[in-house]
Amino acid sequence: MNNFIPDIYVKNIFEINYKKLKKDGIKCILFDLDNTIAPLKELKPNKDIKELFAYLDDLNIKVIIISNSRRSRVAPFKEELNVDSCCSSFKPLRIKYKKILKLFHYDFSEVAAVGDQILTDVFGANRSGITSIFVDSLTPEDRFLTKINRKFEKMILNNLKKKGVYEEGKYYGN
Numbered sequence: 001m002n003n004f005i006p007d008i009y010v011k012n013i014f015e016i017n018y019k020k021l022k023k024d025g026i027k028c029i030l031f032d033l034d035n036t037i038a039p040l041k042e043l044k045p046n047k048d049i050k051e052l053f054a055y056l057d058d059l060n061i062k063v064i065i066i067s068n069s070r071r072s073r074v075a076p077f078k079e080e081l082n083v084d085s086c087c088s089s090f091k092p093l094r095i096k097y098k099k100i101l102k103l104f105h106y107d108f109s110e111v112a113a114v115g116d117q118i119l120t121d122v123f124g125a126n127r128s129g130i131t132s133i134f135v136d137s138l139t140p141e142d143r144f145l146t147k148i149n150r151k152f153e154k155m156i157l158n159n160l161k162k163k164g165v166y167e168e169g170k171y172y173g174n
Helices: 018-023 047-058 071-081 095-104 118-128 144-162
Strands: 008-010 028-031 062-066 084-086 111-115 131-135
Touching: 028 095, 047 062, 047 071, 062 071, 062 095, 071 084, 084 095, 095 111, 095 118, 111 118, 118 131, 118 144
Parallel strands: 008 131, 028 062, 028 111, 062 084, 111 131
Antiparallel strands: none
16 A cells, blocks of 8 residues: 555645755656646646746756656647656556656656656556655546546545545645
């Protein structure tokens, strides 16, 4: 069950203490797209996202969008935010995480991953040995497979709650 426990839990990507992450040695942040950066129905990044990613660039933190979505979904965000991306990443498998680390010459301790799903984002990051940051989902709308994952996620989160490790809305680690 430890692989499902996020290192940090915050309400959304705007609540993350990026200066602290930088101070702690994080040089690269992998962001999930759907319901983390933007709701499913948004086809391009809004002004707030653009400003946040510009701020991260000013902090000299590399940003990469890592998504299980197809290239056509990720491309507008990649282009407008001027960041790298990894589409069809098959999270929680470790292969794309390892590829990113090798391609950009990062150590596991220098990378954090942010996402709204325990089964893909947190589990994938933890299995890969990188810092996991869990955020609340932006909307209840999900793709079909994600809806199935959410049922398993709910069971995992209930189990973590019983152990006193997780409680929805009780943020920590930031």
